[in-house]
Amino acid sequence: MAKQQIPLTGAQQLTIGKALNLGLRRALEDDPKVLLMGEDVGRLGGVFRITDGLQKDFGEDRVLDSPLAESGIVGTAIGLAMRGYRPVCEMQFDGFSYPAFDQVTNQLAKMHYRSRGRITLPVVIRIPYGGGIGSVEHHSESPETYYAHTAGLKVVTPATPRDAYFMVQQAVRCDDPVVFLEPKARYYEKGEVDLDAPVASAEPLFASRVFRAGTDCTVVGYGPTIRVLRESADAAAEDGRSLELVDLRSLSPLDLDPVYESVRRTGRLVVVHEAPTNLGPSAEIAARVTSECFYSLEAPVQRVGGFNTPYPASKLEEHFLPDLDRVLDAVDRTFAY
Amino acid sequence: MGDKPSTRPRSGTGRTRRASKRDDEVALQGPTPDPEFVQLLSPDGERVDHPDYSVDFTDEEYRGLYRDLVIVRRLDLESTALQRQGHLAIWASLEGQEAAQIGSGRALRKQDMAFPTYREHGVLWCRGVDPTAPHGLFRGADHGDWDPSEHNFNLYTLVIGAQTLHAVGYAMGIGYDGKVGTDDGEAVIAYFGDGASSQGDVHEACVFAGVYHAPVVLFCQNNQYAISEPVERQTRTPIYQRAAGYGFPGVRVDGNDVLACYAVTRHALDAARHGQGPTLVEAYTYRMGPHTTTDDPTRYRNGSEVETWKQRDPIARVRTFLEKQKIADDAFFAAVDADADRITGRLREYVIDMPDPTPEMLFEHVYAEGSPLQDAERAWFRDYQASFAGEGH
Numbered sequence: 001m002a003k004q005q006i007p008l009t010g011a012q013q014l015t016i017g018k019a020l021n022l023g024l025r026r027a028l029e030d031d032p033k034v035l036l037m038g039e040d041v042g043r044l045g046g047v048f049r050i051t052d053g054l055q056k057d058f059g060e061d062r063v064l065d066s067p068l069a070e071s072g073i074v075g076t077a078i079g080l081a082m083r084g085y086r087p088v089c090e091m092q093f094d095g096f097s098y099p100a101f102d103q104v105t106n107q108l109a110k111m112h113y114r115s116r117g118r119i120t121l122p123v124v125i126r127i128p129y130g131g132g133i134g135s136v137e138h139h140s141e142s143p144e145t146y147y148a149h150t151a152g153l154k155v156v157t158p159a160t161p162r163d164a165y166f167m168v169q170q171a172v173r174c175d176d177p178v179v180f181l182e183p184k185a186r187y188y189e190k191g192e193v194d195l196d197a198p199v200a201s202a203e204p205l206f207a208s209r210v211f212r213a214g215t216d217c218t219v220v221g222y223g224p225t226i227r228v229l230r231e232s233a234d235a236a237a238e239d240g241r242s243l244e245l246v247d248l249r250s251l252s253p254l255d256l257d258p259v260y261e262s263v264r265r266t267g268r269l270v271v272v273h274e275a276p277t278n279l280g281p282s283a284e285i286a287a288r289v290t291s292e293c294f295y296s297l298e299a300p301v302q303r304v305g306g307f308n309t310p311y312p313a314s315k316l317e318e319h320f321l322p323d324l325d326r327v328l329d330a331v332d333r334t335f336a337y
Numbered sequence: 338m339g340d341k342p343s344t345r346p347r348s349g350t351g352r353t354r355r356a357s358k359r360d361d362e363v364a365l366q367g368p369t370p371d372p373e374f375v376q377l378l379s380p381d382g383e384r385v386d387h388p389d390y391s392v393d394f395t396d397e398e399y400r401g402l403y404r405d406l407v408i409v410r411r412l413d414l415e416s417t418a419l420q421r422q423g424h425l426a427i428w429a430s431l432e433g434q435e436a437a438q439i440g441s442g443r444a445l446r447k448q449d450m451a452f453p454t455y456r457e458h459g460v461l462w463c464r465g466v467d468p469t470a471p472h473g474l475f476r477g478a479d480h481g482d483w484d485p486s487e488h489n490f491n492l493y494t495l496v497i498g499a500q501t502l503h504a505v506g507y508a509m510g511i512g513y514d515g516k517v518g519t520d521d522g523e524a525v526i527a528y529f530g531d532g533a534s535s536q537g538d539v540h541e542a543c544v545f546a547g548v549y550h551a552p553v554v555l556f557c558q559n560n561q562y563a564i565s566e567p568v569e570r571q572t573r574t575p576i577y578q579r580a581a582g583y584g585f586p587g588v589r590v591d592g593n594d595v596l597a598c599y600a601v602t603r604h605a606l607d608a609a610r611h612g613q614g615p616t617l618v619e620a621y622t623y624r625m626g627p628h629t630t631t632d633d634p635t636r637y638r639n640g641s642e643v644e645t646w647k648q649r650d651p652i653a654r655v656r657t658f659l660e661k662q663k664i665a666d667d668a669f670f671a672a673v674d675a676d677a678d679r680i681t682g683r684l685r686e687y688v689i690d691m692p693d694p695t696p697e698m699l700f701e702h703v704y705a706e707g708s709p710l711q712d713a714e715r716a717w718f719r720d721y722q723a724s725f726a727g728e729g730h
């Protein structure tokens with residue numbers, strides 16, 4: 001079966017996966033210093049095919065099938081960056097980013113600070129993350145808190161093909177290390193991307209976005225939970241409740257001004273993520289919103305997240321992951337005060 | 338099963354009758370089925386002598402090895418079929434690696450401990466663990482629901498290389514318990530792949546094993562691939578030669594030769610249990626199937642390579658040997674097939690009927706001593722689920 005060729009210009013219906021692939025292709029074209037490295041990213045095109053065809057077109061010196069060693073991948077990316085390259089590292093799965101944890105948190109995150117600004121490390125670490133794909137253990141983790149908790153790293157996560165296409169290019173252009181979290185369960189979601197639009201025309205990388213206006217309750221999410229937010233808003237609308245939805249897009253830095261503005265109007269906030277709630281992103285958001293919007297809040301901020309257990313066997317993941325029912329249950333709670 | 342090798346092998350003493358390529362050529366030219374390694378049974382079923390290794394199996398023991406090989410292959414094929422039919426989420430096939438696993442697995446003595454990766458279904462079989470045990474993990478029902486201490490077989494480890502450190506630590510504990518130095522001393526085997534050999538954890542495992550002189554065998558199944566990456570993406574030198582740098586012997590064995598795998602592993606384990614420290618074994622073999630059922634190997638390797646390795650099938654050579662030596666007759670082979678039918682039939686039934694875990698299991702065993710946060714979440718979850726009662730969900 002011949003592969004369907006997607007014309008590389010104009011407005012296209014793309015999956016998130018394909019949008020990332022084309023975004024990386026553009027990044028490789030735009031800057032000869034950009035390198036891709038990771039396990040199986042070359043010949044195979046990555047286990048999710050995000051780098052499909054790129055080694056063929058850019059060569060083995062630009063798209064590197066690395067030895068099976070995550071600490072090695074990130075550590076050598078640091079050296080390459082010091083030498084003027086802009087490495088984009090792929091961690092094959094979220095759980096396998098942990099063997100690189102020292103290089104990411106002790107080395108990559110701190111080099112600029114330690115060198116008092118003399119060294120910049122424009123390294124991107126791409127991590128497919130989140131659950132819901134029926135996989136075995138270590139393949140469904142939500143590691144965002146570890147990385148967002150580490151000063152010196154920026155952490156972003158796209159939820160639409162358009163964001164995937166532009167944000168990955170913006171991340172590559174960023175002079176700070178960026179942990180780029182890809183909601184793997186959404187790789188096959190489709191949406192329109194204007195491939196002719198310049199990167200400069202895209203929204204800023206570290207900005208959150210209200211993507212659905214509403215009046216009764218603000219619901220904030222990112223990455224894999226954006227779809228759940230949409231479904232929840234549809235269902236709530238049937239019950240006559242209007243939810244305002246925010247896609248955070250960036251977890252570090254957090255751009256909460258649009259959230260404050262929204263909460264001041266709705267008086268209610270629910271924060272949704274797959275990561276466990278304990279000390280998770282929603283804890284930070286709840287704290288900040290509570291201090292910024294205290295007199296606007298009609299109810300305590302509600303949180304919906306993964307339970308504080310290891311990620312369960314996949315037959316149980318539907319209970320673990322936030323879904324429409326749990327979001328609506330939390331929305332209900334904000335009306336119970 | 339008893340073979341009594343008399344001397345400790347010199348590092349890398351593998352020699353075969355056939356002319357073999359130089360090691361550096363091997364490394365630079367990619368996988369060849371005929372590097373320098375210890376071989377006791379050739380692909381055409383001929384016994385080969387080796388100066389350092391031998392086996393003295395009874396006929397019944399030879400037949401037992403054949404039966405093991407056939408049964409684990411049949412269980413594996415059935416598992417792949419179960420995945421294709423939607424009863425398993427994923428399966429990691431051992432096809433092609435049966436000899437490495439049965440040889441090393443049967444070399445273990447009862448008191449020895451094994452630390453597998455996710456592919457050691459053959460070793461699991463040798464340890465006496467129920468062959469249906471791993472299927473909960475691959476179905477998504479559990480994370481590996483067997484008791485590691487019951488059969489001295491640890492849970493599968495999916496994070497590449499991590500278990501090698503656990504194995505070395507366990508072996509250090511055996512040393513501190515004074516359980517080395519005698520015939521009934523204990524030893525440990527750590528399984529890992531050629532891809533894993535690049536991991537920092539595996540390097541550190543070798544460092545600790547060497548420094549503490551731990552009673553451990555580091556058993557690398559070099560099946561030539563780490564998903565799509567051929568072994569040259571991991572190393573330019575043969576893996577077994579690394580042992581020298583850690584200060585213990587390394588040996589390469591024909592990983593498709595069950596007799597050689599048995600002899601080399603038994604020798605290394607016995608050395609370990611007698612207080613002679615670790616050994617690195619590289620079993621040179623080939624992954625005949627995809628990495629897992631989600632993989633498509635046609636994207637990165639060609640069919641002729643696979644065909645070459647088919648000629649070195651680990652089971653066919655044993656069958657030829659048994660037939661030529663008149664150790665087994667047709668009735669025996671038919672009985673083994675019937676056994677395999679029965680055992681795979683049981684597997685099929687078991688997997689298809691496997692109950693789903695109950696939602697409350699989510700919250701079980703997070704801590705040995707419990708914790709208020711999980712208790713509170715469990716209570717919340719119970720109420721939450723009850724709130725749907727009667728809604729016709």
Ligand SMILES: Cc1ncc(C[n+]2csc(CCOP(=O)(O)OP(=O)(O)O)c2C)c(N)n1
Pocket residue numbers: 039068070092096099456495496497529530531532533534560562563564624628
């Ligand atoms: C730390 C880590 N990184 C990446 C992976 C993803 N992964 C699973 S198996 C595999 C290849 C392993 O190759 P090898 O060690 O040769 O063992 P084989 O699967 O061939 O038996 C990879 C990269 C993982 N499980 N763990």
